[in-house]
Amino acid sequence: MKILTSAQIRSLDQFTIQNEPISSLDLMERASNAFVGWFCNQFVNTRPVCVFCGKGNNGGDGLAIARLLSQLSYDVQVVVADYTPNASDDFTQNLDRLKTHLNLAFISSADQFPTLSSQVVCIDTLLGSGLSRPAEGLLAGIIHKINALPNKVVSVDIASGLYMDKANGENDPIIEPDHTVTFQLPKLAFLLPQNVRFTGEWHVVDIGLSGKYIQELPTPYWFTDKKAAEKLIQPRGKFSHKGTFGHALLLAGSFGKMGAAVLSGRACLRSGVGLLTMHAPVCGYDIIQISSPEAMVSIDKNDRHISQFPDLEPYSAVGIGPGVGQEPVTIALLEELLDQVKVPLIIDADALNILSSNRSLLDKLPPNTILTPHPKEFQRLAGESGDEYERLELARDFAGKYQVIICLKGANTAVILPNGEVHFNSTGNPGMATGGTGDVLTGIITSLLAQKYKPAEAAILGVYQHGLAGDRAAEQKGQIALIASDVVENLGW
Template identity: 40%
Template sequence: MKLYSAKQIYKADQISIKKEEIGSNELMERAALQLFNWMHLRMQGAPVKIHLFCGIGNNGGDGIALARHLVDHGYNVEVYVINYSEKRSKDFLINLDRLKDRKVWPHFMNSDDELPEIGREDIIVDGIFGIGLNRSPDAWVVKVIQHLNNSQAFILSIDIPSGLFTDQGPEDFEAIVKSNFVLSFQTPKLVFFLPETGKYIEQWEVLDIGLDPEYLRVTETDYELIGKNEVLTMYKPREKYGHKGTYGHSLIIGGSYGKMGSVCLSSKAALYSGSGLVTSYVPKIGYNILQSSLPEIMVLTDADENELTDINIEIEPTVIGVGVGIGTSEATVKALSSFLKTNKLPLVLDADALNILSLNKELLKNLPEDSILTPHPKELERLIGKWEDDFDKLAKVKKFSKKHKCIVVIKGAHTIIVQNGKGYVNTTGNPGMATAGSGDVLTGVITGLRAQGYPALDAAIFGVYLHGRAGDIAVESTGFQSLTASHLIDNIAGAYLDLFKMPEQPVVEEENQPS
């Protein structure tokens, strides 16, 4: 699913209006009806008080139009217009007149007005600001927003939580509505999935308001949302006459004294993701550990007992995953440097391999094109430097990815995969995956997919999706706190099977028929 910018959504509005030969107020009415139908389906006329807080732009116009439909269906409604400017949009004024025709008179709130009383059992509809907001609200409007947040009432935001910018980071974190639910027109917004801004949205749903499908289809976006439908097109089925050599040979290079578990996790994950063969290259101390814990894999050892000092590979793997548990000792840095200068095979780099690169940035020029880097936030900071906000971070990652012709997997609640100026936002995963070894498993999954012939970008996107989906399946039986990296590996199979699982259909009870 494409994630459109505010500018692209505005253009979609204009093209839709022109092609359909309708007025902009008709498009607003379409949006308001979708909002009303969503609420009415769930509320069914419940005697709850609904407070609609509307701005004086088009987002406020959506709220005013929604209020009219709620009034027409007997709901208990109070409408407040946040009078933050003398300017009013044309469609806001049209819908204000329609509401007044119902003898409903909104409360126009100004800077010196008292804040209305809101009960905990009431519902707030937030329509103060929309996707066009480009500056922080005035101080008195911020107080209104804080009043809504402190009310403990359920907050439903129209299109985007008021106070959030669509395409830039927040200036004032106190000036943002904390929404329990967002009904987003046509597409979710990128800010729903970023660490700094996603915390203002508990849940969201897209409402199709009928924007021009051709424009939406042909328009390229900087970001896409990745779910099951997107990864299904990447999936490579097994061949009937395939053999273990058909599905590639993964080499996992890693480990040091006390850190052999990471290699076990990565190697096992590569195997479970479908790699035909898996070899681990470890210090001698890891030989017995790997051979006894993973009988399906092969093991090669470094000359040193406790750490990697000379990465000398006598096999020809398909892809190499390197970095898990290797440490950053002087000898290991030297070994990795020598390896990178001669290696031509596809790479997946994680953990201490990334830390070594960040301390020796001249080594980045030795990475094969389309190498996949999988940093967590601190590792990423060491690679690209500090960032001001999430948008600045994404801009820096895009620049880094272009410069070094690599793929960067920004690990987090919604992992984002970046290649050559484009980002892919993952939808699977949960807080239980914030546990030791989770990243090692991801390295193995991506390496295993790459070994099977998946293009680098597909391997990164599909690997992140499978990893998160395995976590979502596992957490149903473990809970967040008890989820471990091993549970993720155990549920990779379930993540694969889930790709082809049809959604459950709702049970429709038949009416009693006369005998």
């Protein structure tokens, strides 16, 4: 799915109105109906509702939603923030349609904020995608009052006060909803962890905006949903054999960190590779042979750290990093590997830290090498950034400069391609923030690279499947009990 800017969404809105054609009032009605469809599934009509409206089209949605919900026998109260004499046309028309509604109040001071029982569900339609400056005065007062309530809050399209595609100021008044129900497409703001308080759980409802026009609009930002991910999976032919699916080489582990190697090896095997060789220090030999009988082992001359790699000729992809440490012998190995490797490469964990502290190695990265840093590793690699929007730009610059693919790990891991495209992942959960899950991801992507997936596709699909396995594991064990081995065991293709 594409992610568009607020300006693009405005033009999409206009295109749909002119070319479907549909009046903007009818489009508002369609959007409001789509919201109400979601709402009725979530809250039964014995729950009273209070709709807070601004005077733009988001507020117009609010008025239409209030009318539709009261037709469905919800007990609805409407509070309009009378912060300006200028209301949008569609707001005014929906106000006319609501005229018979008794429980409607215009308030001009936050002191007039109603007293609500904690059962009331608040629907936030104060400000939508038309936000042009931070909320202040009356709107800020209402936002603060809503945020202080214990009640459930649902924002329509986007939390009032939150910008769709740029950073807010630290003290901007913004609604903190339990849910955001957004129209047609996800918004960039929802995908950045810094906005999690202002997003809650978010849901997309289809309001029939022009698919043809969406296809035409250029954007660097994409959301990898189920459909997009499944399209990338290569079917297995009837006559395939283990040679068809490549031979992966994983360089991983050191004394005390052999678990990282095992996790990434097992994830690699569970992701379809034909053959796997794991290269490890002497101390890792028994560990790998016993834990991963499906893998072959190549043993280093060094007891505790890897210092060399086997002849690369047989291998179709190489992964390096999980648990390798940062000993001088391993630094020398990485340099040698970058000079020699001719097949797709993924670099993770300690190997990324080696790159950060030996920056001349960055210029040796082969094009389309995949790097999988978490935010701290990325900061060591590319420097500080003020907020997550800046970090995203920094990552795009870095990916472009070195022609590499970055998987910036976190909630909604972002896969950033050398051409500047950013693909946000839709799977995964906070239970996965535990040691070893990163090693699992490295194994999955190494496996896909070995099977000849294009590096960009291996990164996007690998990240998606990793999160999906984590979601399955969380269903079984709960997020708190989840460990990296559970992610491996729940890989399913």
